[in-house]
Amino acid sequence: MDESLGNSSMDSIEVGPTSPRVLVTPRIPAAVMMRETPLSTKRERQAMTPRYRGPMPKIFKSQQPQRSILSMTRKDTTPQLLTPHGPQPLESPLYDHKNTQSFLEQTFKIDEIIGRGSFGEVFAARCLEDSRLYAVKVSIAPIRQHSISKYREAELHMLIPPHKNLVRFYRAWVETDRLYIQTELCEQSLQQYCLIKHALPEKEIWNISVDLLQAVHHLHSLDMIHDDIKPDNIFLTRHKICKLGDFGLVINLKNPNDVKSAEEGDSKYLAPEVLNGRPTKASDIFSLGVTILEAATDLDVPSSGDAWHQIRNGQIPPRFFVGISPILQDLIKSMLDKDPLKRPTSQTLLAHASMKRKIFMRSLYVKWVDTSDSLTSLFKWILVWCMAFVSVVFRPVAWFHEEIQNRRSEICAQFLNPHQQHTPIHTPENSKAYSESLTGVALRQAVPSPFDFSDDENPPHSQRRLFQSAPVPPFPSRLNFDDDDDEDEEQATCSSSNSSAIEPIGDVSPRFRRPVTSMVQRESTPKSARRLLSAYRPSPGLSPTTSNFHNPSFSHQDHQASGDGFNNNMSMLTDQERTEKYRRMQQTEQHRDWIDRANVVDEAPPPMSCPPRIRRGTRDLPRLPLNFNLLDDEPAKKEGGDDVEQKREDKKAAPEMRRFLRSNSKQLRSKTQYLFIRVYFLPLLSLSSFLIKE
Ligand SMILES: Nc1ncnc2c1ncn2[C@@H]1O[C@H](COP(=O)(O)OP(=O)(O)OP(=O)(O)O)[C@@H](O)[C@H]1O
Ligand SMILES: [Mg+2]
Secondary structure, rough: OHHHHHHHHHEOOOOOOOOOOEEOOOOOHHHHHHHHHOOEEHHHHHHHHHOOOOOOOOOOOOOOOOOOOOHHHOOOOEEEEEOOOEEEEEEOOOOOOOOOOOOOHHEEEEEEEEEOOOOEEEOOOOOOOOOOEEEEEEOOOOOOOOOOOOHHHHHHHHHOOOOOOOEEEEEEEEEEOOEEEEOOOOEEEHHHHHHOOOOOOHHHHHHHHHHHHHHHHHHOOOOOOOOOOOHHHEEEEOOOOOOOOOOOOOEEEEOOOOOOOOOOHHHOOHHHHHHHOOOOHHHHHHHHHHHHHHHHOOOOOOOOOOHHHHHOOOOOOOOHHHOHHHHHHHHHHHHOOOOOOOOOOOHHHHOHHHHHHHHHHHHHHHHHHHHHHHHHHHHHHHHHHHHHHHHHHHHHHHHHHHHHHHHHHHHHHHHHOOOOOOOOOOOOHHHHHHHHHHOHHHHHOOOOOOOOOOOOOOHHHHEOOOOOOOOOOOOOOOOOOOOOHHHHHHHHHHHHHHHHHHHHOOOOOOHHOHHHHHHHHHHHHEEEHHHHHHOOOOOOOOHHHOOHHOOOOHHHHHHHHHHOOOOHHOOOHHHHHHHOOOOOOOOHHHHOOOOOOEEOOOOOOOOOOOOOHHHHHHOOOOOOOOOOOOOOOEEEEEOOOOHHHHOOOOOOHHHHHHHHHHHHHHHHHHHHHHHHHHHHHHHHHHHHHHHOOO
């Protein structure tokens, strides 16, 4: 049928010799009419019928499912692995027989459905056993038990030795009457590629021809016929290497019992002799010739009619070959020869002079791709291990840094805000004493003092905390009440009285010389009482168990009679010595008051102890101004009225702040390192894991 005639019949009709041309709606459906049209390219066809988006959909033997097959599968049998020696139970460390999910769902992570064919659905799925991506084809209809060809595709595929231009077979299994075939995943089919690109450049056509001829030659050398070569069954990797797939119609010529099903290859690519006979190796060459012609010319291959015969009679209009080299034209035409005997074999074609160089170049390219792939995977492997190692090494460091930073902030906040009550620095040594004092254990053990000095200005003991071992610069040592001469005596006095304050009588040990609770009592004792306490020192040589302190009959007179004590010492001193001694005592008292204020808390301690380095660094620091921006805390609220005083304090504290900053610069540096890990290392880690997934 003439092209112009076809167009006029579709768009307009002449009602009479004088009548004007009127547009009518064609009665014949476009699809039927298009079958009658002569050869055209797919692009031309698209222009004529804008809604045309590709070849007509296939007619399925069974109704195409509206939802995925997976949602319809029920697991009621154990999966059977198909092997050349028969079915065997399929095992995997990830598979749980008791689980109601299928083997596919348990051992794969399904990414998407990548295709639907007459046989089944094809999924892109990541195998959880090796973390690689595969294509898994699941049969649509349950496999009929007595069907001869029920596992045909899988059985034939597993028989074919692997080849770089054949889609690789991994395994196949049957579960609940459905066949699953796990194969290599490719990027797209040649049909999808051609629909986007239309006529491919000649260089690509040569690459495709070389790849497919090698694949067909591999099959033919095994005495196998593919019988379904078409763009839909040819797949492209991401490196544009062509692979022949879908071995459902393969004929094994070596097996005389191989009964082929009634299905035949796609009529568009069918060799003319197959209409009246059996498929042969030559028919595969014909199908391959039509495929290459379609890819090179963007020909819309007819499935029947005159156009179908036109191709088989070698009457392809020369306009389709415009821009194609004569060598490629000759190659295609020879493959489409009507006479199967005149058609070249795959071996003859590969041995062609023009082919040899191209095969060599292609094999180099394939090797390069393989090498780069292996190097990439090796690099990824090394990267993963390095990352794992580095993360193992640095993770505790990062965690430790974070803890230190938090702790530092807390400590600084205490020192920088004079109006805020201070949280104590808890050390492993005093944490026990802390918990004891909270529960009152230590206080209950303590022998009650004869003096009750608790008053309103002293908070309860349970709220008092100590810097147990805090040095008190620039003030004299807390035990150094008196002159150097009587230092020993003073210490003995203190330890004796302290021990008696916490320990039950008769159980005094030297390690309790400075128990915390006794310090609590001491810290909370008013000045006047402390002076009186010194009067209760035990006499030298008197054991703590017989100490006057614990003797209920002990009185002030007894104390004076024992000849020791504060008043006697003082009376023996000169005026100047006494003044000096008072001055020092005053300083000590002031400092003790400061400690008292600093140690009052009303909150539970944080769980982590402050590391000694920081404890040392921060202990000596004076209070710093409130507006220290290093901390994220809210600026402390100034109480009304003492703005001026506050400013003066701030000014005084400025050099102290500098000192503080200097001493903390090391910590800030470590914070920078920590940030470096957060900003560079962790994203690098996620990048590498992403690369590995890919
Ligand atoms: N290994 C694979 N990699 C990528 N995509 C694939 C793969 N296998 C199949 N597909 C996609 O799934 C579609 C259908 O696959 P396949 O041809 O194997 O199914 P089919 O049921 O045999 O169909 P038909 O009988 O029409 O050939 C293909 O067109 C292709 O898009
Ligand atoms: Mg197919």
